[in-house]
Each structure stands twice: as C-alpha cells, then as structure tokens.
Amino acid sequence: MVKLATKIEAVLYLKGQSLSLVDIAKYVNHEIEVVQDAIIELMSDYAYRDSALEVIETENGYSLQLRPVFNDLTDNIIPAELGKAVLRTLAAIALKNPIIQTELIELRGSSAYQHVQELVELGFVRKYRQKTGRSYLLEITSQFHQYFEIDQLPKSMN
Secondary structure (H helix, E strand, O other), X not given: OOOHHHHHHHHHHHHOOOEOHHHHHHHHOOOHHHHHHHHHHHHHHHHHOOOOEEEEEEOOEEEEEEOHHHHHHHHHHOOOOXXXXXXXXXXXXXXXXXXXXXXXXXXXXXXXXXXXXXXXXXXXXXXXXXXXXXOEEEEEOHHHHHHOOOOOOOOOOO
C-alpha cells in the first residue's frame, strides 16, 4: 500500500502549484488532520534527502518546488518564452480586456504591433476586426488563463 505522504507528493507534483490543506485532503480522500501530519512527514523527508526538490508552505498552501540553489539552472535550461516588453503588452491587454489595438499602441508604443503578433501566435490573445472602425479588437484567450493559472481577472479598471 502506498504511504499517504507519497500520495500527497504525487498530487503536488501533478498539480504543479500550491494547494491548500483542504484541496490536498480532497484529492487524497483523507481528513485534514491526517493530511497535515503526512505533509509534515513529507517535508521532513525532503529536508533530509540530497534532493533538488523540496516541499514548502506558501501563502496558498503547500508546494513541491525546485530548491532555490538550482534557480540559476532554470535560466540556462528553460528559455524565457516572453520577453519583458511582450509580457507588459500582454498585461495591458489583460487589464483592459478587451482593448482596441490603436489604444494599446498609444499605451505601449509601435513595438506593440510585433508583440500582438507574437501573442496571437502563442495563443494568448485573439485579434479580430470590429464591426465598426478600422482597428482590431484584442482580447485574452482561455489559453492565457490556463497558462498563467488565472481563473478570472477583475473587470477593466477604466
């Protein structure tokens, strides 16, 4: 029979994000108190292993993550998919969602045209002609929500 701590380790690995005690308890079908003891056992196991991973407590719950000492490897192995400028353009689109492309260009400058093209190709932004006017309307897609693990953004802050 698989130990509860090992099952929790699998859940944290598969989810790839911080999970609350309540969520973990639901996934492993055990009482919160039992799950909490198993998480402490799991954290202790990782603390004494010579492992690149660790289980930590975050604001949102518990997470399985790479130890900070290995952060320099991520820069070399996992290339940044979005540059800062493109990410800022995406943030502007997400905050105003939807936004007219000409308004975005006023906010972010003419380089945003290229950013929009990249974001459309990556599937984070949908671009379509308005019924009236010459500019495109831009909106974020469900892929954006999935990739950034955002359930819902607040309504536009205009």
